[in-house]
Amino acid sequence: MKQVSWSxxxxxxxxxxxxxxxxxxxxxxxxSVAVTAIMYVALATSWALFSGPxxxxxxxxxxxxxxxxxxxxxxxxxxxxxxxxxAAIAPVVAAILATLIGLATLRLxxxxxxxxxxxxxxxxxxxxxxxxxxxxxxxxxxVLTDFTEAHIYWMLLAVCVVIYIFGWWLSxxxxxxxxxxxxxxxxxxxxxxxxxxxxxxxxxxxxxFFAALVGAIIxxxxxxxxxxxxxxxxxxxxxVIMALIGGTNRLWGPLVGVIPFTIIWEIISSNFxxxxxxxxxxxxxxxxxxxxxxxxxLLEKWGRRLRA
Amino acid sequence: MKRRTFNKAIAKGIxxxxxxxxxxxxxxxxxxxxxxxxxxxxxxxxxxxxxTQGPNIEMWVKQVxxxxxxxxxxxxxxxxxxxxxxxxxxxxxxxAVQRLATQDKVDFIIAPYGTGxxxxxxxxxxxxxxxxxxxxxxxxxxxxxxARYPNLFFTLGTTTxxxxxxxxxxxxxxxxxxxxxxxxxxxxxxAFGIELADAARPIFAKAGLEIVYDKSYPLGTPDLxxxxxxxxxxNPDAFVAxxxxxxxxxxxxxxxxENLDVKAFYxxxxxxxxxxxxxxxxxxxxxxxxxxxxxxxxxxxxYFKAHKExxxxxxDFWASANTYVSLxxxxxxxxxxxxxxxxxxxxxxxxxTFKTIMGDIKFENQFSNRxxxxxxxxxxxxxxxxxxxxxxxxxxxxxxxxN
Numbered sequence: 001m002k003q004v005s006w007s008x009x010x011x012x013x014x015x016x017x018x019x020x021x022x023x024x025x026x027x028x029x030x031x032s033v034a035v036t037a038i039m040y041v042a043l044a045t046s047w048a049l050f051s052g053p054x055x056x057x058x059x060x061x062x063x064x065x066x067x068x069x070x071x072x073x074x075x076x077x078x079x080x081x082x083x084x085x086x087a088a089i090a091p092v093v094a095a096i097l098a099t100l101i102g103l104a105t106l107r108l109x110x111x112x113x114x115x116x117x118x119x120x121x122x123x124x125x126x127x128x129x130x131x132x133x134x135x136x137x138x139x140x141x142x143v144l145t146d147f148t149e150a151h152i153y154w155m156l157l158a159v160c161v162v163i164y165i166f167g168w169w170l171s172x173x174x175x176x177x178x179x180x181x182x183x184x185x186x187x188x189x190x191x192x193x194x195x196x197x198x199x200x201x202x203x204x205x206x207x208x209f210f211a212a213l214v215g216a217i218i219x220x221x222x223x224x225x226x227x228x229x230x231x232x233x234x235x236x237x238x239x240v241i242m243a244l245i246g247g248t249n250r251l252w253g254p255l256v257g258v259i260p261f262t263i264i265w266e267i268i269s270s271n272f273x274x275x276x277x278x279x280x281x282x283x284x285x286x287x288x289x290x291x292x293x294x295x296x297x298l299l300e301k302w303g304r305r306l307r308a
Numbered sequence: 309m310k311r312r313t314f315n316k317a318i319a320k321g322i323x324x325x326x327x328x329x330x331x332x333x334x335x336x337x338x339x340x341x342x343x344x345x346x347x348x349x350x351x352x353x354x355x356x357x358x359x360t361q362g363p364n365i366e367m368w369v370k371q372v373x374x375x376x377x378x379x380x381x382x383x384x385x386x387x388x389x390x391x392x393x394x395x396x397x398x399x400x401x402x403x404a405v406q407r408l409a410t411q412d413k414v415d416f417i418i419a420p421y422g423t424g425x426x427x428x429x430x431x432x433x434x435x436x437x438x439x440x441x442x443x444x445x446x447x448x449x450x451x452x453x454x455a456r457y458p459n460l461f462f463t464l465g466t467t468t469x470x471x472x473x474x475x476x477x478x479x480x481x482x483x484x485x486x487x488x489x490x491x492x493x494x495x496x497x498x499a500f501g502i503e504l505a506d507a508a509r510p511i512f513a514k515a516g517l518e519i520v521y522d523k524s525y526p527l528g529t530p531d532l533x534x535x536x537x538x539x540x541x542x543n544p545d546a547f548v549a550x551x552x553x554x555x556x557x558x559x560x561x562x563x564x565x566e567n568l569d570v571k572a573f574y575x576x577x578x579x580x581x582x583x584x585x586x587x588x589x590x591x592x593x594x595x596x597x598x599x600x601x602x603x604x605x606x607x608x609x610x611y612f613k614a615h616k617e618x619x620x621x622x623x624d625f626w627a628s629a630n631t632y633v634s635l636x637x638x639x640x641x642x643x644x645x646x647x648x649x650x651x652x653x654x655x656x657x658x659x660x661t662f663k664t665i666m667g668d669i670k671f672e673n674q675f676s677n678r679x680x681x682x683x684x685x686x687x688x689x690x691x692x693x694x695x696x697x698x699x700x701x702x703x704x705x706x707x708x709x710x711n
Contacts, residue, residue, distance in 0.1 A: 028435070029406040036399055126526050129497040133524040137506045139448055140467070141499060142427065144456065149402075222398040224427040226499040228352060228527055229398060269400065270392065270407060274350075 023150035044243040044254035046210035052248030053179035063121035066231035068215025073141035073225035098208025102201035125231035247294020340388040344408035351396025363619040381646035415648040473681025492521035492544035504550035536562035546572035553578035580626035594707040599626025600683025600692025602700030625690035
């Protein structure tokens, strides 16, 4: 495990500075696309922290994202709480939820885990709707704030920075090492004395935390929250596809997937909006057949060839 | 950074999409007025929007262009319509509106479909100064929203008004001795359904109506048999469902199966769709639902006829007309100002009365307090039976069986 290089830090700071000035130079449309892109950078990167090393493909992003958005909306709309308070509570609730779910399900492996997480968003949506309908009541979930897209962008950028710092720490920690061993062979990991359940739950909790935080920050952008929109299964799929296109073996992998994907998605939706689902399918095939390790894996392979 | 990764992506064989995108944006017509529209052509709201929103936009553009375009001070201009699909996703919707405003630089935008989408898009309309004449948006926060967004107009009513309309119908029928006091009420456990049920409980109670059955069902559930069985077992005099399009059909089907014998049967959204009458025929005679029209005025008759001719589809018996009215208002305001001046058009909408197929419309505090709340299927036509400030309500009838 090599130490972080100074050039790497400088590059990261320059990229961050460039990202931070986007709202000052971009027009409304480009900023809107940038908000969407940075939302997916945060979601896909935090997703890859768990699913990258462990190879547990989680389709639960939509569930946690929805919890974030929904809690902010209920708190602000029905209980007159401030956005900041709700944005602080939401990820904690999601983390607790993720812990419970993690403890119950991370013993599942392979396709069983995938199917369970797919159903999770639906289950959570129905659960919160049921609770709201029977116990809380509602007069419409409005999230009216004075935030502009630039504010939301900067908040999401800050979340991304935290995720990257956490991810860097993780990859240099015993926990990160343990996760990689689990990903390679869970039986071996158990035999060498790693508490596999705890390691997996901790990381699953982290992805839940960040997904809910992103959902909470996005809520003011939507202004009016409907459960069937924030608990969207499509979101979970997009996060997985973008992360895999980029590659999950490097911390910056998902970023390399999100940006081209968002731009192409945008071109397709504005010009051939009937074909966006087709594009999603093609992206899946591309990952499976051509770039199983993502763009990052491809770049590294070319890099090795050049050197050889 | 973006540029570079993008180029790499293209190099990996997706160049065709980018190239075609470039080519398709280079064609444009001179001397037109650009009107944008973003609405759900796919996703959960597409079913409603393809009945209510899409065809009216198509019809209005065809009509205006057939008469040579919008009359402005510097001559008549044909409408160039730019439409995007928001996929029933608020994030996509916001991006599409931004694209209309800053890339396509459209002169005006037709307001979104759905309460959530109107509110989500309102900050962008406000930022660029586009007038936003919302139709398919029902809220109890109209005052707060219009104070916040000075170009946002509401035309279809408030949540409370909708519940009060149903209450009035039930109270009238009770006072006439047609029904008793017992109401079975169910709602879809989703945003608008929860809101309506929440508003209805105190309003019904205050009117002396007893809610003998109060249950919800999850959005999108195909199995509505248990709630209908439960409602029937409560032996109600009236049945009220705050429902969405798919369950409006599903609940009606179950009521037929269970032979729910009530004199007042109400389902909310989509009861007014021609497809509802088409599917159930005489079985749903005297069924109550949200919305309504007065189909007998010459203006409305002409509207239904033109709608069928120009789009090949039947207009619904509620918000279709309101949607068309919102376009008439936009048209008259643009021609009244005589220029593509967004601020002046917004002000014109606030200051003037508009002659529409639903009569004269005037906004007070950006709200047109003139709308239908309850309609009833009467011999194949869904007529308005309760309204706020609209004339021509038919008298309500008692339902007798599902034949």
